Amino acid sequence: MPENIKGYTGKQLRISLNDKSYKTEKIDTQVLKDYLGGVGYAAKILYEELNKGIDPLSPDNKIIFATGPLTSYRVPGGGSIEICFKSPLTKGWGEARCGGNFGPDMKKAGYDFLIIEDKATEPVYLLIDDNRILFKDASHLLRKTVSEKTRMIREELEDNDISIMCIGIAGENLVNIATVMFEGRAAGRCGGGAVMGSKNLVAVAVKGSGKIVAENPDDYNIALKELRNVVKNSEIAKGFREFGTMGDMAGNDAAGDWPTKNWQANNWGKGEELFDYYSKHNFIKNEMCYKGCPIACGRIASVKEGKFKTPAHDGAEYESLSAFTAFVFNKNMDAAIHSSYLCDEYGIDTISAGAVIAFAMECYENGLISKKYIEGLDLSWGNADLLPVLVEKISKREGIGDILADGVLKAAKKIGKKAEKFAIHCKGLEGPAHDSRSGKALAVTYGTANRGMCHIHPLEGMAYDSGKFDFGMIPYGVPDPNTVDRWDEKGKGKIVKILQDGLIMPDVLGVCKFFMYAGVTLEQYARLLSSFTGWNLEGKDLVRIGERTNNLQRLFNTREGFSKKDDSIPDRAKQRPLFGAYQDEDRCIIKNYEGMLKEYYEARGWDTETGIPTKEKLMELELDE
Amino acid sequence: MKIKVKLYTILKKYSKGKVLEDNTIILHEDTTLQGLSRSLSIPDNIGIIFLVNNSPQGKEFRLSEGEEVKMFSLICGG
Numbered sequence: 001m002p003e004n005i006k007g008y009t010g011k012q013l014r015i016s017l018n019d020k021s022y023k024t025e026k027i028d029t030q031v032l033k034d035y036l037g038g039v040g041y042a043a044k045i046l047y048e049e050l051n052k053g054i055d056p057l058s059p060d061n062k063i064i065f066a067t068g069p070l071t072s073y074r075v076p077g078g079g080s081i082e083i084c085f086k087s088p089l090t091k092g093w094g095e096a097r098c099g100g101n102f103g104p105d106m107k108k109a110g111y112d113f114l115i116i117e118d119k120a121t122e123p124v125y126l127l128i129d130d131n132r133i134l135f136k137d138a139s140h141l142l143r144k145t146v147s148e149k150t151r152m153i154r155e156e157l158e159d160n161d162i163s164i165m166c167i168g169i170a171g172e173n174l175v176n177i178a179t180v181m182f183e184g185r186a187a188g189r190c191g192g193g194a195v196m197g198s199k200n201l202v203a204v205a206v207k208g209s210g211k212i213v214a215e216n217p218d219d220y221n222i223a224l225k226e227l228r229n230v231v232k233n234s235e236i237a238k239g240f241r242e243f244g245t246m247g248d249m250a251g252n253d254a255a256g257d258w259p260t261k262n263w264q265a266n267n268w269g270k271g272e273e274l275f276d277y278y279s280k281h282n283f284i285k286n287e288m289c290y291k292g293c294p295i296a297c298g299r300i301a302s303v304k305e306g307k308f309k310t311p312a313h314d315g316a317e318y319e320s321l322s323a324f325t326a327f328v329f330n331k332n333m334d335a336a337i338h339s340s341y342l343c344d345e346y347g348i349d350t351i352s353a354g355a356v357i358a359f360a361m362e363c364y365e366n367g368l369i370s371k372k373y374i375e376g377l378d379l380s381w382g383n384a385d386l387l388p389v390l391v392e393k394i395s396k397r398e399g400i401g402d403i404l405a406d407g408v409l410k411a412a413k414k415i416g417k418k419a420e421k422f423a424i425h426c427k428g429l430e431g432p433a434h435d436s437r438s439g440k441a442l443a444v445t446y447g448t449a450n451r452g453m454c455h456i457h458p459l460e461g462m463a464y465d466s467g468k469f470d471f472g473m474i475p476y477g478v479p480d481p482n483t484v485d486r487w488d489e490k491g492k493g494k495i496v497k498i499l500q501d502g503l504i505m506p507d508v509l510g511v512c513k514f515f516m517y518a519g520v521t522l523e524q525y526a527r528l529l530s531s532f533t534g535w536n537l538e539g540k541d542l543v544r545i546g547e548r549t550n551n552l553q554r555l556f557n558t559r560e561g562f563s564k565k566d567d568s569i570p571d572r573a574k575q576r577p578l579f580g581a582y583q584d585e586d587r588c589i590i591k592n593y594e595g596m597l598k599e600y601y602e603a604r605g606w607d608t609e610t611g612i613p614t615k616e617k618l619m620e621l622e623l624d625e
Numbered sequence: 626m627k628i629k630v631k632l633y634t635i636l637k638k639y640s641k642g643k644v645l646e647d648n649t650i651i652l653h654e655d656t657t658l659q660g661l662s663r664s665l666s667i668p669d670n671i672g673i674i675f676l677v678n679n680s681p682q683g684k685e686f687r688l689s690e691g692e693e694v695k696m697f698s699l700i701c702g703g
Contacts, residue, residue, distance in 0.1 A: 235635055235671075236635070236700060238635065239634055239635040239698075239700040240700060242634070242635075243634050243635075243700065245700070247634045247635075247700050248634075248699055248700050250633055250634075250697060251633060251634065251674055251697030251698065251699050251700075252699065254674045254676050254681065254695065254697050255674040255681070255697065255699065256681065257699075269679065272633075272695075462699075463699070466672055466674065466699055467672040467698075467699040467700075468670060468671065468672030469672070481672070482669065482670060517700075581676075581679065581680055581681055582681065585681070
């Protein structure tokens with residue numbers, strides 16, 4: 001008789017779109033013990049079930065909606081879902097996290113994981129209501145915005161509360177930077193929206209009535225209370241609540257952590273002014289992304305009048321608004337708010353959109369873009385009017401938008417000449433709004449993060465170097481950040497390895513990463529997980545599972561042909577800024593990236609010539625089957 | 626000496642009762658930025674970015690009469 005798994009539903013739902021069939025599968029307990037869930041379990045499935053070299057936009061790709069064992073309305077930060085797939089943007093490991101009710105509701109419906117395969121013959125959306133699974137016609141939803149799709153599905157199902165994740169127009173058009181949206185929240189990076197679009201899957205709606213039972217309810221409640229107290233007393237949690245992620249705009253600019261004008265500089269000196277304008281004119285109130293979040297970092301914002309008039313919406317985030325200000329040298333916050341809003345409605349990644357527009361502006365400045373493509377548009381730096389126009393063109397693949405829709409790497413190849421010099425990315429994923437010239441750990445995290453130059457996994461590097469966050473990782477070998485200079489290079493490779501293995505855990509456990517910023521430690525998560533599952537786990541066990549996950553995702557990329565050459569970072573992310581407060585600061589220049597990378601490989605137990613995990617390391621992590 | 630000081634986001638609360646209404650604070654001659662931080666009772670384990678007259682400076686930087694200091698602590702959201 002199969003073991004009854006506590007803390008999980010113990011089931012995954014496998015959907016075959018081509019014949020509109022499904023099956024409910026029991027999950028092997030040992031696999032859950034080895035990978036826990038989220039991006040760990042999804043890496044195991046995708047590594048085993050996808051063949052090398054498949055086209056990410058073919059029916060051969062799979063898309064996994066993964067919860068973790070702590071995904072739950074009760075757990076602080078437990079409103080989380082991970083979407084994993086082979087990325088059409090990078091052709092490597094793809095993942096994107098989204099906050100909201102979808103993850104907890106999927107577990108209430110009785111599923112830890114949703115594995116979607118093949119391609120529907122016509123547009124469909126999926127309804128999951130406990131064990132009632134329906135494939136519904138979605139042809140009438142095409143060409144509708146994200147909020148329209150969400151509203152129409154809810155009206156159709158006569159359920160205003162049902163959780164819906166859907167793609168926008170961009171996903172339908174297979175735009176490689178397309179998102180999967182939960183209302184105003186995005187699983188933004190790596191092009192998951194295009195993968196859904198390629199499968200003719202427009203949306204997934206989920207609701208459920210189940211309850212997950214803890215193995216030791218009394219211990220579970222004690223561990224939960226401990227986590228809630230950490231959050232309640234955290235200055236950082238208060239900061240997130242009061243200012244949201246936007247609260248960092250002025251500070252990051254000051255720290256040289258604000259990539260400006262397509263990374264020509266790491267500081268602009270406009271962060272304070274832009275944040276003040278946003279606070280006075282755009283910000284309305286804070287918002288929880290899922291029911292009961294004790295931090296509620298979300299921001300409702302609007303533009304009340306003028307040509308960028310924008311309704312109140314959830315979406316004023318540091319990354320999004322930096323992408324439409326500093327990246328493109330735009331001083332008009334109203335235009336940034338409006339463009340970010342349009343990205344969410346059309347379903348494209350705000351970071352990649354801002355980055356690819358900045359790239360286009362620099363190509364235009366250097367005469368690399370033919371006039372026939374730009375249809376009279378003025379692609380000059382800082383042209384606020386251009387931003388929403390290009391967001392729409394990218395989403396609809398119109399004119400120059402068709403070239404930019406597949407990200408900076410592919411656009412540079414199409415444009416040719418010296419355009420590649422202006423394409424700021426790692427592994428094909430556009431760089432976010434943190435600059436490796438502000439602290440050297442960030443350089444290593446950008447180069448080695450499995451999904452590329454993302455804004456989440458490398459954040460711990462920046463937070464450690466400049467914010468002096470230790471994340472409770474000192475017991476695992478990380479030096480006290482107050483003893484480490486942000487511009488030191490020696491030691492950063494090893495530090496990043498340890499931080500990566502610990503800080504991947506929120507994405508494995510199915511919780512929001514900001515709670516580790518607020519002070520929740522791996523030991524506390526281990527206690528909560530042990531009481532929930534009955535397993536006897538400690539923080540060090542989680543670090544080991546984190547290491548296994550990082551290595552398995554690395555193996556996924558290695559199988560696709562990635563190697564040491566793909567761990568490089570753009571020259572601009574290393575070189576002297578062309579202007580700004582750090583122009584004369586020699587310490588911000590990265591002098592020996594190769595040395596940091598070698599140190600990282602050594603700490604990882606990987607071949608220092610190829611960057612491939614060694615047999616010994618794989619045996620140690622039980623990945624050698 | 627008289628220094629102009631401005632604190633941002635989560636640091637704002639440390640100005641209460643210590644920074645005057647005109648955003649100034651009186652310090653001993655040659656006080657460093659770390660000394661300023663301690664005089665505001667900001668815990669040592671909070672990472673702070675300092676701008677002095679809009680130029681980034683390290684915590685050992687010695688202040689002079691009339692300088693303007695901006696202090697930022699990163700919440701570190703992405």
